[in-house]
Amino acid sequence: MAERAALEELVKLQGERVRGLKQQKASAELIEEEVGKLLKLKAQLGPDESKQKFVLKTPKGTRDYSPRQMAVREKVFDVIIRCFKRHGAEVIDTPVFELKETLMGKYGEDSKLIYDLKDQGGELLSLRYDLTVPFARYLAMNKLTNIKRYHIAKDFDIAGNFDPMIPDAECLKIMCEILSSLQIGDFLVKVNDRRILDGMFAICGVSDSKFRTICSSVDKLDKVSWEEVKNEMVGEKGLAPEVADRIGDYVQQHGGVSLVEQLLQDPKLSQNKQALEGLGDLKLLFEYLTLFGIDDKISFDLSLARGLDYYTGVIYEAVLLQTPAQAGEEPLGVGSVAAGGRYDGLVGMFDPKGRKVPCVGLSIGVERIFSIVEQRLEALEEKVRTTETQVLVASAQKKLLEERLKLVSELWDAGIKAELLYKKNPKLLNQLQYCEEAGIPLVAIIGEQELKDGVIKLRSVTSREEVNVRREDLVEEIKRRTGQPLCIC
Amino acid sequence: MAERAALEELVKLQGERVRGLKQQKASAELIEEEVGKLLKLKAQLGPDESKQKFVLKTPKGTRDYSPRQMAVREKVFDVIIRCFKRHGAEVIDTPVFELKETLMGKYGEDSKLIYDLKDQGGELLSLRYDLTVPFARYLAMNKLTNIKRYHIAKDFDIAGNFDPMIPDAECLKIMCEILSSLQIGDFLVKVNDRRILDGMFAICGVSDSKFRTICSSVDKLDKVSWEEVKNEMVGEKGLAPEVADRIGDYVQQHGGVSLVEQLLQDPKLSQNKQALEGLGDLKLLFEYLTLFGIDDKISFDLSLARGLDYYTGVIYEAVLLQTPAQAGEEPLGVGSVAAGGRYDGLVGMFDPKGRKVPCVGLSIGVERIFSIVEQRLEALEEKVRTTETQVLVASAQKKLLEERLKLVSELWDAGIKAELLYKKNPKLLNQLQYCEEAGIPLVAIIGEQELKDGVIKLRSVTSREEVNVRREDLVEEIKRRTGQPLCIC
Numbered sequence A, B: 001m002a003e004r005a006a007l008e009e010l011v012k013l014q015g016e017r018v019r020g021l022k023q024q025k026a027s028a029e030l031i032e033e034e035v036g037k038l039l040k041l042k043a044q045l046g047p048d049e050s051k052q053k054f055v056l057k058t059p060k061g062t063r064d065y066s067p068r069q070m071a072v073r074e075k076v077f078d079v080i081i082r083c084f085k086r087h088g089a090e091v092i093d094t095p096v097f098e099l100k101e102t103l104m105g106k107y108g109e110d111s112k113l114i115y116d117l118k119d120q121g122g123e124l125l126s127l128r129y130d131l132t133v134p135f136a137r138y139l140a141m142n143k144l145t146n147i148k149r150y151h152i153a154k155d156f157d158i159a160g161n162f163d164p165m166i167p168d169a170e171c172l173k174i175m176c177e178i179l180s181s182l183q184i185g186d187f188l189v190k191v192n193d194r195r196i197l198d199g200m201f202a203i204c205g206v207s208d209s210k211f212r213t214i215c216s217s218v219d220k221l222d223k224v225s226w227e228e229v230k231n232e233m234v235g236e237k238g239l240a241p242e243v244a245d246r247i248g249d250y251v252q253q254h255g256g257v258s259l260v261e262q263l264l265q266d267p268k269l270s271q272n273k274q275a276l277e278g279l280g281d282l283k284l285l286f287e288y289l290t291l292f293g294i295d296d297k298i299s300f301d302l303s304l305a306r307g308l309d310y311y312t313g314v315i316y317e318a319v320l321l322q323t324p325a326q327a328g329e330e331p332l333g334v335g336s337v338a339a340g341g342r343y344d345g346l347v348g349m350f351d352p353k354g355r356k357v358p359c360v361g362l363s364i365g366v367e368r369i370f371s372i373v374e375q376r377l378e379a380l381e382e383k384v385r386t387t388e389t390q391v392l393v394a395s396a397q398k399k400l401l402e403e404r405l406k407l408v409s410e411l412w413d414a415g416i417k418a419e420l421l422y423k424k425n426p427k428l429l430n431q432l433q434y435c436e437e438a439g440i441p442l443v444a445i446i447g448e449q450e451l452k453d454g455v456i457k458l459r460s461v462t463s464r465e466e467v468n469v470r471r472e473d474l475v476e477e478i479k480r481r482t483g484q485p486l487c488i489c
Helices: A004-024 A028-045 A049-051 A067-086 A108-113 A132-141 A164-182 A194-204 A208-222 A225-234 A241-251 A257-264 A275-291 A346-350 A368-378 A401-414 A426-440 A449-451 A471-480 B002-023 B028-045 B048-052 B068-086 B108-114 B133-141 B166-181 B193-204 B208-222 B226-236 B243-252 B256-262 B275-292 B346-350 B366-379 B401-413 B428-438 B447-452 B471-481
Strands: A089-092 A098-099 A125-127 A148-152 A155-159 A187-193 A300-301 A314-320 A338-343 A359-364 A391-395 A443-446 A454-460 A468-472 B089-090 B098-100 B126-128 B147-151 B155-159 B187-191 B298-301 B315-322 B336-342 B358-366 B393-395 B442-446 B453-460 B466-470
Touching: A049 A155, A067 B089, A067 B366, A089 B068, A098 A132, A132 B155, A132 B358, A132 B466, A155 B133, A164 A187, A164 A275, A164 A314, A164 A338, A164 A359, A164 B275, A187 A194, A194 A208, A194 A241, A194 A275, A208 A225, A208 A241, A225 A241, A225 B315, A257 A300, A275 A300, A275 A449, A300 A454, A300 B126, A314 B447, A346 B133, A346 B447, A359 B133, A359 B447, A368 A391, A368 B366, A391 A426, A401 A471, A401 B275, A426 A443, A449 A454, A454 A471, A454 B002, A471 B453, B098 B133, B155 B166, B155 B471, B166 B187, B166 B275, B166 B315, B166 B336, B166 B358, B187 B193, B187 B275, B193 B208, B193 B243, B193 B275, B208 B226, B208 B243, B226 B243, B226 B346, B256 B275, B256 B315, B275 B298, B298 B393, B298 B453, B393 B401, B393 B428, B401 B442, B401 B471, B428 B442, B442 B447, B442 B471, B447 B453, B466 B471
Parallel strands: A089 A148, A187 A300, A391 A443, B089 B147, B187 B298, B393 B442
Antiparallel strands: A098 A125, A148 B155, A155 A359, A155 B147, A187 A314, A314 A338, A338 A359, A443 A454, A454 A468, B098 B126, B155 B358, B187 B315, B315 B336, B336 B358, B442 B453, B453 B466
16 A cells, blocks of 8 residues: 555655646656556556555544435434524635634634645645634634524436336436526537547547547637647647647537538548547437426537546536626626536546446536626626525514523424524614524514513515504514415425 | 635644643643743734734735625526525535645646645645635545535624614524524523733732643633643642632532622722623623523633633623433534624724724624534434425436426526436436436326427325426426425525
């Protein structure tokens, strides 16, 4: 094991040397030589040996959660979060790691239990130890002095041996459903197949050992011109210019199922077993996509290559289409918002006997989507409520704190999301202003007279209409007005 | 969510290591030495210096999410998760970090972007880079060959300057609401105040510099006997036996508001300014807790000390009460399931000008609660559904894959949670068995005749009752039968 780790470290180091050399534009021969050394080292590692020595486990002190455990977990979290919301809490989130100095000197004797990240030549980082210190750092950084908050945490995969392309088609359907529901503008899903790419490289005359590195050059075609990609292939990666040109003829094509049909007739490509398999599967995929009604969203794009090593079949990537600039909106820019593909070999790399589990999946680019949605909301100057509070329990006179506490407690116990100001004698005007700012729709006002009559004054914040409701009917009336279904969901 | 769980597990394990060392009676001097080193380091940091030099930021490449951003994030996640569920996906979760060797050799040129954890003398760990490699490791480790899944912390705080004890009382109310809703048995919330503890230590004759370390000895009283705690105080921490005995007389007391009143009359304690403040606040707190109807759940316990340095006022900890062992159930054991307190100084430690933001909060021990809920469910042999699929689209004859794909797509688009078997020609029996195993309540069966008549046969899995439904009425009928409200919530 130690040997392997050492060898692997060497491989990594060598890799870094190679990259360094490349940047210095060192001669292509030298690179070839270094790459050769690397491949030899890699060969020494040998896949079979590693399979026997590899210990399949999670780190000490950590665990996985199975679907059954997660179902329980979700129910538990649901109870907790519903309660936090009932009490008018907002949500915040902070990174998993913090600057080491943020955590230092806060935990007393517990400090020695904090995990530090390896120095990557930048900042000294530690994994967060609790959520309280990051929360305090957040308040100080944002100069916040008032908040009630809670702290809470994207990939879909289908694993199994199934009839071809049915799960793959569902993954694409899911991608389209999500992107449509999010209403972030028109989009296109580019589709290709690793086997078509490999077949194409083979018939164009790329040597096997260069498939992956040429693949990552091709993948840049959505950002830079073909000329630049060709320069990289020829200048940096040592490809013959005529080989690069042959690749260029293919990878600049895109279209629908008709392009699949056309390539199935291509005299060279159709002679390559791998490419033929890939094209056959894509044809079947397009049939299913038509049945799902999403074929108009899909483009077969021979330049789509995807960076990661583990893909083995169909690959896809969703991009937002540049919308004609709307008034008051920054142009969003074209970019990938979801991606995925088939990876039939990855599970086998972990299995001691190399047993394969075919998998296909997708990942949603939530960070990018958040920025887009946020940008849209800002452009529209739309107000976003950060709590779900239905009613503020208020009082019109002084000395009614006890009565407010009793009423808010009754409402919480009945499942109503309610708040009160944490002040002994708040002014009614301040209580109403708080509702306006927080978007709380209702105010339940307690007064001396109302207490005597056994009623509560229920006020609508927007219409300013007030009506006396019998205390025993208050919960039902709030539920009716806020459209909360009778079941708690 | 996952991150915190993993971290908590780690902290727990590390805590066990420390306890293990102690239990092995490894020389107390060694521990003292380590603690001494730590305290020196802390002194070097010095609060004033750190305030001037400290850069208040998150690590490079990370960001915080404000309540507004989180509200957007939640809506986005809601759309995504609702879609995944509509397609019958289960949820799994894996730790934030993996063994370094698990991630090695899977990402090609991206490998250099992986964060490694500092070697803590154990395993070599890296932060996960995506969710696909951990997923593949999970499948191989659990020998799973079939799954459709998706991958996706728990603290509540109120910050701000408010009238005394109102937010503190709400935190305790929240704790009680959550523990009652979870139905994990009877519980008790122990309450104390750091100021009472400090005042008590002062009048008992503990020197200021030993307050914190004596505090952590006292905190062990829920696990070990007073004799053992006393031995630690005297033997390891160098307290005079008579001082320890004086502490013992106080910390072995617990009770309700009457104990607060009694201590307010204590000739020594009532002369200490800090203790008097703490007792006054606790008296007020008990008034509010009575209005919230939870005073019977609260116990003023002078032995409650809480480990972390940052608490400044009221502190609390909820414990489950040993229930009389039920048939078929393992005794659950008494233990903390939620805890928190007031920390008025922590934000000021981060603020360049030392501005204070008073805070009070709570944290739910979700890991412990999960184990308890899981154990209960196992004892009851209760089946837990891991998907929410409402209907399986099936066919009675061969060659109906296209029709199944069309129908399931219609149902997805209408918001119905639906699945189909990824097989060209599945047997009806296999389709029905799948429903039984997965707990899917309905089957929509397509047949040649039904297609001609424009109907779908809708079958209830439990009653085996079948009825023909007009295709245009199918969505409404499924919603009606599965009690899905008309709004999508």
